[in-house]
Amino acid sequence: MSLVLSPEEQAIASGQDGAATAMRIVADSARLLGAPRLIPIASAHIDGALYHGDSGTLFAERLVEGGARVSVRSTLNVGALDLMGCSRIRLEEPARGMARRMMGAYRKLGCEQSWTCAPYQAGHRPALGSDVAWGESNAVVFCNSVLGARTNRYGDFLDIACAISGRAPDYGLHRAKSRRARLVFDISGLSASFLGSEIAWPVLGSLYGREVGNTIGVVTGVQRHPGEDALKAFGAAAASSGAVGLFHIAGVTPEAPDAETVLAGSAPETVIRVTPEMAAKARASLSTAIRPKAIDAVAIGSPHLSLDEFDMLERLIAGRRLSVPVYACTGRHVLSSLEKNGQRKTLEASGVIIVADTCVVVTPIMPELAGGILMTNSGKFAHYAPGNTGYAVLYGSLADCIESAALGKPTFTDIAA
Numbered sequence: 001m002s003l004v005l006s007p008e009e010q011a012i013a014s015g016q017d018g019a020a021t022a023m024r025i026v027a028d029s030a031r032l033l034g035a036p037r038l039i040p041i042a043s044a045h046i047d048g049a050l051y052h053g054d055s056g057t058l059f060a061e062r063l064v065e066g067g068a069r070v071s072v073r074s075t076l077n078v079g080a081l082d083l084m085g086c087s088r089i090r091l092e093e094p095a096r097g098m099a100r101r102m103m104g105a106y107r108k109l110g111c112e113q114s115w116t117c118a119p120y121q122a123g124h125r126p127a128l129g130s131d132v133a134w135g136e137s138n139a140v141v142f143c144n145s146v147l148g149a150r151t152n153r154y155g156d157f158l159d160i161a162c163a164i165s166g167r168a169p170d171y172g173l174h175r176a177k178s179r180r181a182r183l184v185f186d187i188s189g190l191s192a193s194f195l196g197s198e199i200a201w202p203v204l205g206s207l208y209g210r211e212v213g214n215t216i217g218v219v220t221g222v223q224r225h226p227g228e229d230a231l232k233a234f235g236a237a238a239a240s241s242g243a244v245g246l247f248h249i250a251g252v253t254p255e256a257p258d259a260e261t262v263l264a265g266s267a268p269e270t271v272i273r274v275t276p277e278m279a280a281k282a283r284a285s286l287s288t289a290i291r292p293k294a295i296d297a298v299a300i301g302s303p304h305l306s307l308d309e310f311d312m313l314e315r316l317i318a319g320r321r322l323s324v325p326v327y328a329c330t331g332r333h334v335l336s337s338l339e340k341n342g343q344r345k346t347l348e349a350s351g352v353i354i355v356a357d358t359c360v361v362v363t364p365i366m367p368e369l370a371g372g373i374l375m376t377n378s379g380k381f382a383h384y385a386p387g388n389t390g391y392a393v394l395y396g397s398l399a400d401c402i403e404s405a406a407l408g409k410p411t412f413t414d415i416a417a
Helices: 005-014 018-033 052-064 095-108 137-147 158-165 200-212 228-241 274-285 309-319 332-341 343-350 379-389 399-405
Strands: 036-038 043-046 072-076 167-169 183-186 217-220 247-251 270-273 297-305 326-330 352-356 373-375 392-395
Touching: 005 018, 018 036, 018 052, 018 158, 018 167, 043 158, 052 095, 137 228, 137 247, 137 297, 158 167, 183 200, 200 217, 200 228, 200 274, 200 379, 228 247, 228 270, 228 297, 228 379, 297 309, 297 379, 297 399, 309 326, 309 332, 309 343, 309 399, 326 332, 326 399, 332 343, 332 352, 343 352, 373 379, 373 399, 379 392
Parallel strands: 043 072, 183 217, 183 270, 217 247, 297 326, 297 373, 326 352, 373 392
Antiparallel strands: 036 167
């Protein structure tokens, strides 16, 4: 099936300005994907403003020079610099200057200066059933799964092209038939105490991603809503360990009032019955450090920490001075609240290093340290940190991370699955 553009889309694509460039990128992508048409989108979330090389900066500046502007609401994912000045970025020139130019170009394109991987907790929450074009794996999976909006995983450059043109290719998860579940991921065999713990959802997300790949599944056996931060952690881990763009949880997520509905009357192709042994193995796999006697840092906030998570962090620290730094990554929408209520000052006095607009696995912030040990409660950090930071990872709950940071050595409170 060949792509058919509307007369308006053809007219825009035939031009020579930045809007024409964007429309041609979207149209050419649609042809490669086999989409029959382009569809209008309600918003975009842009992942392409993170500096990976000069080409990205030059591309964005070319769009600016061509007079391009986003035509829909467009928030920005993390950049390579902490523009709020909370943390010291070790990025050196000329890369530092190019990263700053890149972030400035996206501002000139009309994107919101959100700089967060959790735009859905910064007020960008598209309506159920609406079509959008979002980048950043955890944002995509949350948007599809928890909000019930419709997006594929739009990569760098295509994301901003969609935002400028206001169009996206009509394929994949934009279509209702592509969103039905084909497998069941049954966690009813796990204990209520484990499922009620903070540690469960990153672990289960990591297991889910490895087991399902990019297949749409429905999680069954959840007796109560685990909370938005738990769903955030589950989706981020699943999108990191697999190619998950959408999950359903029966009785929790909006398209799955029950498993039968989201299976669309068909029998599942596969049923994965999660055992305590599977969960324990998945938890162990998140650590690459082997029985370390000390830790060098804690990193939390991938996806970015919510205000509720900062409240929990402050309670766990309980006024103590930490022995090793805790890097707490968040967006400026949360930072403003921390500053207003005095929490930033209190946390920083305890040894917390707040990181805004970016995070420790996408830009150099933590010291270079041969043999360094990083502890985290994030399934996504656990997946990416060894390759991106050089630190070996130790995975634990937030409570374990903070107790370990206070003592300077690993400590765990085991919760059986």
